[in-house]
Amino acid sequence: MLANFIGMARRLREQLQQQGITNARVLDVIERTPRHNFMPESLAHKAYENTALPIGNGQTISQPYIVAQMTSLLLTHQPRRVLEIGTGSGYQTAVLAQLVDEVYSVERISALQYQAKRRLNKLDLHHVRTKLGDGWQGWASKAPFDGIIVTAAAAKIPQDLLTQLSPQQGIMVLPLGEGRHRLLVIQRDGDDFSYRDIEDVRFVPLIAGDTE
Numbered sequence: 001m002l003a004n005f006i007g008m009a010r011r012l013r014e015q016l017q018q019q020g021i022t023n024a025r026v027l028d029v030i031e032r033t034p035r036h037n038f039m040p041e042s043l044a045h046k047a048y049e050n051t052a053l054p055i056g057n058g059q060t061i062s063q064p065y066i067v068a069q070m071t072s073l074l075l076t077h078q079p080r081r082v083l084e085i086g087t088g089s090g091y092q093t094a095v096l097a098q099l100v101d102e103v104y105s106v107e108r109i110s111a112l113q114y115q116a117k118r119r120l121n122k123l124d125l126h127h128v129r130t131k132l133g134d135g136w137q138g139w140a141s142k143a144p145f146d147g148i149i150v151t152a153a154a155a156k157i158p159q160d161l162l163t164q165l166s167p168q169q170g171i172m173v174l175p176l177g178e179g180r181h182r183l184l185v186i187q188r189d190g191d192d193f194s195y196r197d198i199e200d201v202r203f204v205p206l207i208a209g210d211t212e
């Protein structure tokens with residue numbers, strides 16, 4: 001990374017720690033991931049600010065705090081295979097790819113999926129599979145997943161994702177609700193699901209239906 005970006009990334013790490021992120025592996029990965037590569041060049045000077053930013057097609061790259069928080073929650077039982085719904089810029093995907101063995105990511109907008117795939121390849125993150133599709137349906141042929149992370153707000157819990165979660169302590173992290181969104185952690189143990197409510201968050205909606 002360029003010298004000025006290195007300093008900004010270090011300050012971002014400190015801010016995340018002040019906000020309560022304690023997982024050192026997550027903080028290390030966020031500090032070394034070149035977030036400026038995951039957005040339009042005209043916004044690169046803002047890349048290490050702790051804010052969501054526009055990435056085109058009416059979508060956003062998530063705020064670093066949210067990426068750190070959701071990733072930390074997802075890592076509770078050290079998942080090996082993770083499904084992400086909403087590839088977007090590919091930034092959250094890149095963070096996950098440095099922490100788990102296999103990442104699968106679904107995006108419904110083809111232009112975003114294409115760009116994200118190129119960025120991930122450029123960073124040599126080859127153990128990531130991306131596909132164009134409707135995230136409400138997950139990725140059944142690759143299930144079960146130890147972890148599922150949904151990076152757009154679902155109006156209700158996607159039932160297909162629940163069934164694709166590993167019965168052995170599979171964990172899903174998702175923003176839920178219409179208008180007001182709450183971050184939720186769902187853990188599966190066999191046929192039982194437990195729910196933990198975390199905090200208020202703000203996301204673009206998880207859209208139902210065809211890809212673009």
Ligand code: SAM
Pocket residue numbers: 059060061062085086087088089090091092093106107108109112133134135136151152203204205206207208209
């Ligand atoms: N993880 C992303 C990142 O780091 O840039 C954040 C992505 S943005 C907040 C949410 C993404 O979810 C958008 O790219 C949007 O197109 C995608 N999305 C919305 N509904 C979807 C669906 N049903 N299936 C797949 N992707 C969806």
